[in-house]
Amino acid sequence: MSDVSSANLGNERVLYGYWRSSAAYRVRIALHHKNLPFENVPVSLAKGEQRSAEHLARNPQGLVPALVDRGATFTQSLAICEYLDEAYPDTPRLLPSHPAERAGVRAMAQLVACDIHPLCNLRVLNYLEAEFGQDAGGKKAWVARWLHDGLAALETLAEPVAGDYLFGDTVTLADVFLAPQLYNARRFDVDLAPYPLLRRIDETLTELPSFRAAEPSRQPDAQ
Ligand SMILES: N[C@@H](CCC(=O)N[C@@H](CS)C(=O)NCC(=O)O)C(=O)O
Structure with missing residues (x-):
């Protein structure tokens, strides 16, 4: 995660993923399930774009997905899904309360x-x-x-x-x-x-x- 200071909060939500990536697929499901609109920006794994300097700046692991939300960049699909569940508690929850x-x-x-x-x-x-x-x-x-x-x-x-x-x-x-x-x-x-x-x-x-x-x-x- 980067840039979480409130001064940098933006309205944009962008998912950097790839159609066949199962890790990006998880985040797409979570975003749709929670009715959170997002822009889908492809990073082609077939072309090796995950290792470009531009993508490494988002995710130093050179993997998809990366999610930009409220001005911060998040990586790791499990962490992203849990973040969405906690940051947007009024949307359908993915984790039970007990x-x-x-x-x-x-x-x-x-x-x-x-x-x-x-x-x-x-x-x-x-x-x-x-x-x-x-x-x-x-x-x-x-x-x-x-x-x-x-x-x-x-x-x-x-x-x-x-x-x-x-x-x-x-x-x-x-x-x-x-x-x-x-x-x-x-x-x-x-x-x-x-x-x-x-x-x-x-x-x-x-x-x-x-x-x-x-x-x-x-x-x-x-x-
Ligand atoms: N633990 C990571 C795994 C991410 C991952 O392995 N992504 C794959 C696609 S499913 C990837 O970007 N692979 C590119 C590569 O291996 O070069 C997550 O859940 O986000």
Whole structure:
């Protein structure tokens, strides 16, 4: 985060993302779910724009997303979603009010954000190819390995607490992180048959306007 002094507060809200980035997809869902209008500025991962000086000034990690809100720049999709939930408390909440429930929802979101996604992102797959000679098949097998590991645990975690959604009967941060991860899984042809609960919830999510509006194929930079 940068520039949070009230002197710099602006009205602009800009999401720097990429249509197929699942981390940017999470933030799009959260913004739509909270009815917070934003400008979507593409940073092409295909062209390597995430490593441009302009983008590194927003996010020194050279990753998307970055969100500018009220004059401050935020990175890390989980931190951004939690920021939005706290900064705009009068919009639909993504975290429950009860501490134990909050911890349950965060555990699910973090399982995806910290334990599945980092192993399967572009720079890791590029590294596997460049340093270890992995072809498309090898990279798919790698992704499937880590996705199955995480999704199996998520299915088990969800069984006692799922309702219409992954944690209870209202949309939470857990759902915001589930849908993009399953999109990624399909992209890599990972078999989702062993996860009937996750698939049932994902189907419900695809019917929600906020989730639909955030879908990769609906973004202006989609190819
Ligand atoms: N933990 C970060 C992960 C961000 C991330 O890995 N973004 C990917 C796209 S999903 C990216 O920008 N990859 C570019 C690259 O690997 O060069 C977050 O949740 O924001």
